[in-house]
Amino acid sequence: MSAYRALADALEGVAATRSKLVKIERLAAALAPLAGEELVAAARLLSGSPFAEWEQTVTSVGWATLARSASAVTGWDMETIGASARAIGDLGEAIALMLPPEEAHGPAPLQILEVDRRLRALAGMRKAAQKQATLEDLLRRASPVEVRYLVKTLSGGLRVGADLATVEEGIAAAFGADREAVARAHRDCGDIGDTAEASRAGRLSEIRFRLFHPIGFMLASPIENPQDIVEELPLFAVEDKFDGIRAHAHKSGSRVTLFSRTLDDVTAQFPEIALALAAPPGQFLLDGEIVAWTGDRVGSFFRLQRRLGRKVPPAELLSEIPVAFIAYDCLASGETPLFERPWRQRRAELERLAQGGGFLLSPVRRASDAAGLEAYFSEARERGNEGLMFKREDSPYQAGKRGRAWRKWKKALATLDVVVTAVEQGNGKRAGMLSDYTFAVRDGDRLVNIGKAYSGLTDEEIRKMGAVFRKITVARYGPVRAVAPEVVLEVAFDTIQKSSRHKSGFALRFPRIVRIREDKTPAEADTVETVEEIWRGIQGMDRAGNGEPNDRRE
DNA sequence: GTATTTCTCAGCC
């Protein structure tokens, strides 16, 4: 039996560092001692959801229900809870701060499996009152740090800077598994929990892809300007980017299931697509787009929206806004998964399957120069599409991955007047918050658009920035004009102050919370101590935040 | 008791 507290503490540790490697290390340390059901549940909880992706389950507990439950447990009114959550920027943090300081209130510490069970129970309940009662009970059993992560889990996102991909790495590190193997297994079974247990047991290779089990989506990067890609054009195939709903179509004989990007089963919403796909023989998994279809062209997303989320779309709607499935990738055919095959091969298989009908085939073009691409670009625009997509011909299908990103600033560099690089701190090291270039565009005497936000710094630290900039190199890009270092410093400092993202920073939180403390009166007498606790907590945060730019409370 | 409105949650881009 393992306590949920260990997971909450681990998440606290993950949140406390910005270093990716340290996050992974801490996740691994939390997972390593676990096994079996507990490991399964723990891996899921660490990634922010008690459920496996394929379960398609949600708790349907939202902000309002949580706040009401918290109100009942802490004695604070809803308004105060809301104000605190807004000031801090996180409901879980706010509620945890309002709890009395003592450890778990219940008779025994919360167990991982118990948390799992209760969250599942919440998902099964329909009545709001029942959910709230269950929630109150759970919150009363939990210690503040546990409450923090329970509420975060329920309110949609841990926000500790570690999502599924990072948890995958943690699993790999905990059990000495190969990172790629973990990712593959996760893709194929759709459950980070089972993946963790399989890693521990050395059974990763036993996890196989199954049809009708939702698979993560590979996301591509759209580009606006065809010129950006011209140099590398030969590597890519060009497709239209349709304005619709991304979906995977699983089909075997007459059985068809459509999964949305969040891996929800949306088959019932689009019966005509399911029917069409059922017609041809065979078995396959297609990736494509559900679009509003006007008979010969794609309709707008706005029209399509009215078809969304309908459990059973009425017949009038079906005829008013017909839809179609445009396939642009084939991830499995027959018994064979094709994820690892290059796009070129998958496309060939897709074209073969398209001959059997049942779906529309996304057109593919190849262009070797700017002119060809430009032509296709305007053509696509003509057809009312959103833009173009580029598929690397030799690239496998990597679920959850994003296509190559195009860096805007790379373009910007060509026309920049001044580029500031390599800012050193007083200690001689490269400043921790800098990466790549810190660049600035000169506008008359001023530098504008410094491409960095100096988050995580207190006002005082920002005031010290002038001293931090010890060395400034003017980069070799662009037509550089002579600018005295002092000018750069001064203007840069000025700009940084203006662009600094302080809205969620501690400097702002402090006075807002104080205001709440002054204005609000707790319902019961004994909650006065709670107020003191909030106060002390704030002061503790202040000390922790000082002189530590890498503190998470940025 | 049934019909309508409001609130809350969720899911899509």
Place this chain on the structure above:
DNA sequence: TTCGGACGAATTCGG
């Protein structure tokens, strides 16, 4: 969806 910031690994530079 799109966007910017951040980390760490990979690659290139400079002596």
Place this chain on the structure above:
DNA sequence: CCGAATTCGTCCGAAGGCTGAGAAATAC
């Protein structure tokens, strides 16, 4: 060749707008 400088690949989290479903509250 080596350490420092620079670039690249990835990940995370935030933002805004629209719609339906379902339960609860209210009207009739």
